[in-house]
Amino acid sequence: MTQRDPRLVLQTSPFLQTGVTTPRIMRDVILAALPTLAAATWNFGVVALLVVGSATAGAVGMEWLTTRKRPDNPLLDGSALLTGLLLGLTLPPGIPLWMAFLGGVVGIGLGKAIWGGLGQNLFNPALIGRAFLQAAFPITLTSWMPNRFHGEQVAGFWRLGEQTLAAPLMRRDVEVVTAATPLGLQKFEGTLTDLGHTVIGTTGGSLGETSAILIVLGGLYLLWRRAFDWRIPAAILGTVVVFVAVLHYGFDASRFPTPWFSLTTGGLLFGTVFMATDPVTSPTSPKGAVIFGVGVGVLVVLIRHFGGLPEGVMYAILLMNTASPLIDRTVQSRVFGRGRKAAS
Amino acid sequence: MQRLPGSGTFSHGVHPDEHKEATEGLPIERMPFVSRFVLPLSQHIGAPCRPVVRPNQRVRRGQLVAEPGGFVSTALHSPVTGRVVGIGPRRHPNGQLVQAIEIEADPLDPQDMPDQSFGDPLTMPVPELIDLVQRGGMVGLGGAAFPSHVKYKLPEGRSARWLVLNGCECEPFLTCDHRVMVEHPDRVLRGIQIVGRLLGVEEAVIGVELNKPDAIEALRHAIEDAGDLVVPTRVQGVKVKYPQGAEKMLIKALFDVEVPAGKLPLDVGMVVNNVGTMAAVADWFDHGRPLVERVITVSGPGVRRPANLLVPIGTPIRAVLEYCDALGPDVQEIVMGGPMMGQPVASLDAPVLKGTSGLLVFTESRDQAMRACIKCGRCLEACAYNLNPSRLGRLARAGRIEEMERYHLMDCMECGACTWACPSRIPLVQLFRSAKGNLRKIKAAAK
Numbered sequence: 001m002t003q004r005d006p007r008l009v010l011q012t013s014p015f016l017q018t019g020v021t022t023p024r025i026m027r028d029v030i031l032a033a034l035p036t037l038a039a040a041t042w043n044f045g046v047v048a049l050l051v052v053g054s055a056t057a058g059a060v061g062m063e064w065l066t067t068r069k070r071p072d073n074p075l076l077d078g079s080a081l082l083t084g085l086l087l088g089l090t091l092p093p094g095i096p097l098w099m100a101f102l103g104g105v106v107g108i109g110l111g112k113a114i115w116g117g118l119g120q121n122l123f124n125p126a127l128i129g130r131a132f133l134q135a136a137f138p139i140t141l142t143s144w145m146p147n148r149f150h151g152e153q154v155a156g157f158w159r160l161g162e163q164t165l166a167a168p169l170m171r172r173d174v175e176v177v178t179a180a181t182p183l184g185l186q187k188f189e190g191t192l193t194d195l196g197h198t199v200i201g202t203t204g205g206s207l208g209e210t211s212a213i214l215i216v217l218g219g220l221y222l223l224w225r226r227a228f229d230w231r232i233p234a235a236i237l238g239t240v241v242v243f244v245a246v247l248h249y250g251f252d253a254s255r256f257p258t259p260w261f262s263l264t265t266g267g268l269l270f271g272t273v274f275m276a277t278d279p280v281t282s283p284t285s286p287k288g289a290v291i292f293g294v295g296v297g298v299l300v301v302l303i304r305h306f307g308g309l310p311e312g313v314m315y316a317i318l319l320m321n322t323a324s325p326l327i328d329r330t331v332q333s334r335v336f337g338r339g340r341k342a343a344s
Numbered sequence: 345m346q347r348l349p350g351s352g353t354f355s356h357g358v359h360p361d362e363h364k365e366a367t368e369g370l371p372i373e374r375m376p377f378v379s380r381f382v383l384p385l386s387q388h389i390g391a392p393c394r395p396v397v398r399p400n401q402r403v404r405r406g407q408l409v410a411e412p413g414g415f416v417s418t419a420l421h422s423p424v425t426g427r428v429v430g431i432g433p434r435r436h437p438n439g440q441l442v443q444a445i446e447i448e449a450d451p452l453d454p455q456d457m458p459d460q461s462f463g464d465p466l467t468m469p470v471p472e473l474i475d476l477v478q479r480g481g482m483v484g485l486g487g488a489a490f491p492s493h494v495k496y497k498l499p500e501g502r503s504a505r506w507l508v509l510n511g512c513e514c515e516p517f518l519t520c521d522h523r524v525m526v527e528h529p530d531r532v533l534r535g536i537q538i539v540g541r542l543l544g545v546e547e548a549v550i551g552v553e554l555n556k557p558d559a560i561e562a563l564r565h566a567i568e569d570a571g572d573l574v575v576p577t578r579v580q581g582v583k584v585k586y587p588q589g590a591e592k593m594l595i596k597a598l599f600d601v602e603v604p605a606g607k608l609p610l611d612v613g614m615v616v617n618n619v620g621t622m623a624a625v626a627d628w629f630d631h632g633r634p635l636v637e638r639v640i641t642v643s644g645p646g647v648r649r650p651a652n653l654l655v656p657i658g659t660p661i662r663a664v665l666e667y668c669d670a671l672g673p674d675v676q677e678i679v680m681g682g683p684m685m686g687q688p689v690a691s692l693d694a695p696v697l698k699g700t701s702g703l704l705v706f707t708e709s710r711d712q713a714m715r716a717c718i719k720c721g722r723c724l725e726a727c728a729y730n731l732n733p734s735r736l737g738r739l740a741r742a743g744r745i746e747e748m749e750r751y752h753l754m755d756c757m758e759c760g761a762c763t764w765a766c767p768s769r770i771p772l773v774q775l776f777r778s779a780k781g782n783l784r785k786i787k788a789a790a791k
């Protein structure tokens with residue numbers, strides 16, 4: 001017979017726990033992405049907030065719909081909010097709001113809920129949402145609304161895109177004014193955008209991918225908070241720099257850009273800091289993380305410079321997402337006291 | 345002396361807040377004798393001991409009250425002069441009723457323990473020494489309470505080259521070993537000489553975490569002052585990291601040697617002992633004082649007067665906590681031992697045992713909101729054994745226990761580092777403990 005003092009809690013060790021919790025990690029990533037959102041709002045005006053808000057509403061709404069009966073209340077962990085925010089930041093500023101919303105719904109629905117919720121999914125839900133939109137609306141997703149500071153005159157903060165408020169599924173044959181992205185210019189026209197613009201973010205592109213400095217800042221914050229595995233961004237960026245440097249300096253300096261251009265343009269930094277580091281869809285082990293990062297880096301360069309698209313970060317990450325379980329299964333660490341190093 | 349090859353650390357592990365500030369500077373204080381003492385017959389690993397006293401019999405402090413119940417068992421002595429009031433079921437800290445001897449202290453007795461001697465332990469024949477260690481009731485004071493003489497009786501044909509002393513005290517809150525090293529380095533060193541000579545080792549090394557510079561210094565002084573030693577002894581600082589105090593991690597940190605899975609330190613020519621045990625051994629051989637008291641740390645957010653206490657074994661937990669003003673209305677949880685590997689206390693009437701290194705009182709409940717595993721890998725980087733707790737946890741929750749064995753479940757030392765580190769609050773080590781139990785049952789049934 002066990003008798004216990006009625007006021008004592010009885011649990012087994014350990015009786016201490018780290019202060020880092022899953023909701024805190026999600027919150028940190030959201031915080032880290034906020035400067036980028038602010039920059040996007042500055043660069044593109046209020047549409048940035050509207051697009052990101054729509055994507056987030058779609059994601060959170062879908063999460064609520066699919067998990068509302070679960071006792072552990074996953075909505076509160078913040079992961080769906082994060083998915084919506086990140087998805088929104090990958091979208092072009094001029095996208096109709098209903099599409100952004102739909103992207104959020106699909107990202108959570110197909111990217112997460114059908115797998116069994118947080119932790120079970122193979123692909124990054126935000127990228128699933130983005131890939132779906134890209135497949136369904138290829139023109140819209142590659143129409144870049146110009147930066148507010150692009151023309152002769154600075155455009156108004158409150159301006160909306162031609163299609164921002166378009167009704168769902170209505171095709172309107174409006175000439176959209178589009179601006180080229182630095183990567184598109186480099187790839188298809190051979191002109192290089194000034195590095196100063198790509199670093200600060202006053203170029204064309206998706207909402208979140210234009211300001212390199214603020215993304216790096218977010219990354220440093222996550223590093224400081226230990227909210228992600230630093231090996232993944234280190235491996236991706238290192239691989240891209242080395243690979244592109246070999247191409248640029250070793251082969252053809254006119255066809256291949258400098259490593260710095262590669263680093264600061266397109267979705268590379270954004271994808272590296274915010275998408276590839278998603279713990280669920282990247283390998284669990286430290287060694288696996290390095291392999292994953294190198295894989296993403298190589299794929300990015302291959303797609304950008306040898307494939308048909310100017311940008312390949314999304315596909316590179318999605319492809320490596322599929323490889324993650326395999327990497328985890330193959331890369332087994334040597335257990336302490338077993339194998340070659342164990343004294344005999 | 346040659347430098348030891350170890351790098352002073354092992355790979356992986358965690359850094360919980362140390363929480364040692366409250367007690368690390370407090371001198372060891374003697375806890376006054378209370379009126380009743382409870383001595384469970386099984387406070388060590390192995391067979392329970394057999395009472396050799398009858399109810400109502402008068403006993404002296406330090407008198408044998410129960411003899412070893414076999415070789416893997418040890419002796420038990422009265423912590424006070426008084427009267428045996430009963431032998432029967434009493435509360436164990438885990439809440440269960442166990443056989444125990446209850447002794448009532450004689451309030452008028454001065455509670456002296458006369459000195460006695462058995463001859464010089466540095467020249468005594470080894471079998472006699474081993475027998476004496478058992479008669480002194482010596483167990484490892486680090487927490488496991490394994491009878492010391494069993495460890496000292498090396499199997500036929502085996503020998504040890506090193507005696508390794510564990511002064512890491514890597515568990516947060518605990519400072520009892522720390523204080524023993526600071527206040528009684530000579531006794532620790534004396535114990536090392538006796539045990540080292542018994543084992544026939546060539547050298548001894550005391551591993552101390554670097555957060556205890558005063559202990560390192562005190563021990564070095566004691567070694568210098570001693571001059572020529574029978575067993576050359578050195579002190580080596582090791583990195584502050586949990587679980588640095590696990591035997592195999594300490595050996596790795598000192599010698600860069602990995603004890604193979606399923607093997608003991610003796611298989612690489614080493615015997616590991618806790619520093620507190622050394623002091624106890626010295627007291628027994630030099631003064632004839634058996635293991636009737638020990639130093640424990642009383643600390644935690646619920647303790648208003650934290651202390652390092654020299655407590656008679658058998659003192660009820662309630663008395664200790666009252667003495668330290670720790671039984672306020674806010675008490676939530678009481679832990680015996682360290683917060684990473686200690687045991688929950690179910691009954692305040694249960695006594696302090698030989699293996700009790702601390703009593704911790706917590707006032708706040710932990711975050712219990714278990715969430716999905718996000719495969720973040722923090723548990724992998726916590727595990728000193730390089731296991732994959734994330735995968736093991738998923739297998740455990742899916743009930744695929746037999747598969748867990750392939751991922752070396754049985755190597756898990758249950759240190760709890762993975763559980764500490766998990767942001768999704770998955771009770772990993774708890775799952776592993778029960779899976780290991782089930783796996784053993786499955787195997788036993790298959791035989």
Ligand code: SF4
Nearest residue numbers: 717718720721723766
């Ligand atoms: S620490 Fe917890 S959440 Fe992270 S991989 Fe391990 S079990 Fe999963």
Ligand code: SF4
Nearest residue numbers: 727756757759760762
């Ligand atoms: S409890 Fe087991 S699995 Fe967890 S860290 Fe310790 S040894 Fe590794």
